[in-house]
Amino acid sequence: MLQVIYYMFFSITLFYGLYYAITGLWGFFKPKTFRIKPYLPKHKFAVIIPARNEADVVGHLVSSLMESNYPKKLFDVYVAVNNTTDNSKEVAKKAGAKVIDVKIKVKSKGEVLRYVFDKLKNDKTIDAYVIFDADNIVHPDFLSRMNDCLCSGYNVAEGFRDSKNITDNWISGSYSLYYYMQNFFFNKSRMTLGTSGSINGTGFMIRKDKIDKEGFETKTMTEDIEFTAQCALKNEPIAFVEGAITYDEQPVNFKASWKQRTRWSVGCLQCMKLYSFNLLKHFLKTGNSSAFDMFMNFIAPVVQVICLIEFVALILFRIFNVQLYDVFSTLFSSGIVFLALSYISGVIVSIFVIKYNKRKSKNVISAIVLFALFILTWIPINVLCLFKKDLKWEEIKHKRGMAASDIGIQK
Numbered sequence: 001m002l003q004v005i006y007y008m009f010f011s012i013t014l015f016y017g018l019y020y021a022i023t024g025l026w027g028f029f030k031p032k033t034f035r036i037k038p039y040l041p042k043h044k045f046a047v048i049i050p051a052r053n054e055a056d057v058v059g060h061l062v063s064s065l066m067e068s069n070y071p072k073k074l075f076d077v078y079v080a081v082n083n084t085t086d087n088s089k090e091v092a093k094k095a096g097a098k099v100i101d102v103k104i105k106v107k108s109k110g111e112v113l114r115y116v117f118d119k120l121k122n123d124k125t126i127d128a129y130v131i132f133d134a135d136n137i138v139h140p141d142f143l144s145r146m147n148d149c150l151c152s153g154y155n156v157a158e159g160f161r162d163s164k165n166i167t168d169n170w171i172s173g174s175y176s177l178y179y180y181m182q183n184f185f186f187n188k189s190r191m192t193l194g195t196s197g198s199i200n201g202t203g204f205m206i207r208k209d210k211i212d213k214e215g216f217e218t219k220t221m222t223e224d225i226e227f228t229a230q231c232a233l234k235n236e237p238i239a240f241v242e243g244a245i246t247y248d249e250q251p252v253n254f255k256a257s258w259k260q261r262t263r264w265s266v267g268c269l270q271c272m273k274l275y276s277f278n279l280l281k282h283f284l285k286t287g288n289s290s291a292f293d294m295f296m297n298f299i300a301p302v303v304q305v306i307c308l309i310e311f312v313a314l315i316l317f318r319i320f321n322v323q324l325y326d327v328f329s330t331l332f333s334s335g336i337v338f339l340a341l342s343y344i345s346g347v348i349v350s351i352f353v354i355k356y357n358k359r360k361s362k363n364v365i366s367a368i369v370l371f372a373l374f375i376l377t378w379i380p381i382n383v384l385c386l387f388k389k390d391l392k393w394e395e396i397k398h399k400r401g402m403a404a405s406d407i408g409i410q411k
Contacts (some may be wrong), residue, residue, distance in 0.1 A: 003324065006313050009306050016303050019302030023300035024185035026192040035191070036239060039151035043127040045143055046074040046120055046208070049097070050112040055086040057249065059397045060093035061136050064409075070143035079134075080116045082106050090376075108250075109235040110223030114216045126208050131246035133202040135398035137164050142231060145244035146205045152239075155210045156231055158187060159203035160246035163358070166364060171257050172250035173367025179248075180353035187240035196237040196290035198297070220274070222267025229275045232290040233282055247409075249398050254377075256345060260396055261378060265301050265385040272298035279407060301382040306375035308379050345371050 045082035047065055058079060065077050079092035089099050094155050101121055106112050113131065120126060126152055132138065142159060149157045160183055163176040179200070185199035201224045218226045231238055251257040276298050279401075283291040317324060350368045354361050361368065 001316075002313070003322065006310065006317075006324070009313075010308050013303060013307055013310060016296065016299075020185070021341075023193070024189050024377050026189035026283040027184045028193050031192045031194065035194075036145075036149050036152045036241060039145055039148050041071050041074055041144065041387070043150045044073065044125055045128055045130050045146065045205075046123070046126045047075055047077045047130045047132065047143075048077045048113065048116050049077065049092075049134050050116075051079050051081050051088045051092065051107050051130050051134040053085045053086045054084075054398060055088045055091045058088055058134040061132060061134060061138065062092055062097045062139075062408050064138045065272055066096045066141075066256055068138070068143050069140045070147070073297075075130075078120075079279060082112050086134075105345075106220060108223065109295035110216070110218035110220075110226075113223070114218075117216055119210050120208075121212060126162060128205050128207045129211065130205045131176050131202065132246065133248065135246040136202055137409070138203075139245035139247070141246045142203070142246065144269055149205065149239050149241050149244075154159060154237065154239040155207040156199070156236060156241040157241050157244070158197050158199050159205075159246050160242050161249050162201055162202055162242045162245055162247050163251055165252070166359065166367075168250070168252045170366035170370040171254060171374070172252050173259075173364040174371050175250035176364070177350050177353060177367055177371050178374070180357055181349065183240075183242075184353055184356060188242065190290075191240045191242075191294070193289075196232065196293070198242035199231075199238060199295070201229045203244065205241075205244075220267045220270040221263050222271060225268065225294070226275070229271060229279060229291075229294045229298070232288060232294050233275070233278060235288055235290075237265065237290070237403070250287050251396065256396055258377075258381065261381050262385060262388075264376075265382050266388055268298055268301055269385055279410070283369040301385060304382050305386065309382070343372055346375075 033034075049058065049061060055245060062077055062079065065075070066072075068075070077097040078086070078100050078207070079097045080102050081089045082093070085107065089101070100116055102112055102115050104115060106115065120129075128146070130143070132144060146157060146159070152312075161179045163172065163179065165172050167173065167174040182198075182200065187200075190197045204224070216227070217230075220226045228238060234283045276295055279291045279295040279298070282288055283295065314324075318320075333359055349366055350371050351361055354364060356366070
């Protein structure tokens with residue numbers, strides 16, 4: 001009986017792993033038809049930056065936007081100040097932004113965005129919204145590439161998420177590796193396959209008409225993946241714009257990382273409860289692979305916990321000499337050889353994405369070596385999150401005020 005339960009769990013995790021491994025291979029290819037072509041500047045953007053006590057960093061983001069290779073008459077920068085006790089408003093104004101004071105009580109970034117969208121609803125000159133986090137720095141070509149995307153017919157798009165402090169320590173470096181892998185093996189592969197990418201927290205664009213007609217009705221702690229699921233259910237493709245680069249500030253201490261990833265996992269589980277059934281139903285009815293992608297995304301915390309159960313079961317089976325007949329358990333029985341092969345595979349993938357993104361491996365050795373630990377620490381987070389009914393939004397402090405020139409961005 002125990003073997004039957006084990007093989008049921010094993011089938012789930014095997015399918016899950018093979019699905020992402022096979023679909024991720026398309027990241028190595030170029031699409032037969034490039035769906036985003038270059039266009040002259042045309043569309044006007046409202047750039048929205050939610051800011052809660054971000055005086056140390058928000059000015060640098062606004063300055064990087066003001067240095068964009070895009071006509072200044074075709075974009076405005078709005079900093080949405082909320083729940084703040086510092087001088088974020090003054091810093092933002094000095095850098096050239098317009099300030100929107102969020103005067104209602106908000107508990108999440110999604111609520112801030114909804115407030116701003118409502119404020120700007122009657123401005124008919126705006127064609128699309130672009131959303132950033134206050135700690136970002138933006139490449140000068142970001143708006144130009146999003147203009148290309150709009151002109152190519154997309155209503156929603158995600159840019160390329162990079163890091164401005166990748167070399168700080170193993171934690172910030174591990175975050176960077178995680179995003180590089182997501183950029184390449186998920187978003188890039190989906191563009192090659194002609195399906196849909198995923199919104200990933202910051203550096204994304206939404207056509208204003210879409211918001212005006214449908215609203216921005218997110219309810220969870222993770223408005224980015226929730227909105228992605230809503231797009232999938234409406235058959236709205238999300239473009240991945242590799243040339244629209246955002247440089248994000250990554251956490252550098254484990255406590256902040258734990259807090260942030262806990263919020264992600266809770267949000268993912270909230271989305272699973274709200275959307276997983278409808279996503280799977282929509283996929284079976286329409287064949288929309290984006291709906292299946294999001295279903296798989298939302299069950300990730302559960303699958304990781306199942307992996308932990310499998311691992312413990314394999315140890316117990318070996319202790320009590322319970323015979324199994326699958327390749328994985330045979331490899332596992334080899335002990336250190338299996339662990340070494342798994343670890344080396346992870347190192348090879350890490351080095352590949354570092355090289356692909358034109359970074360130097362020697363500058364992130366600690367992240368490459370400890371990335372497996374970073375992923376493993378997600379297991380206890382997911383276990384705990386299975387029993388969390390709710391989570392209060394907590395502020396993540398951003399202190400790395402860096403100009404575009406500090407990370408080697410040339411206009």
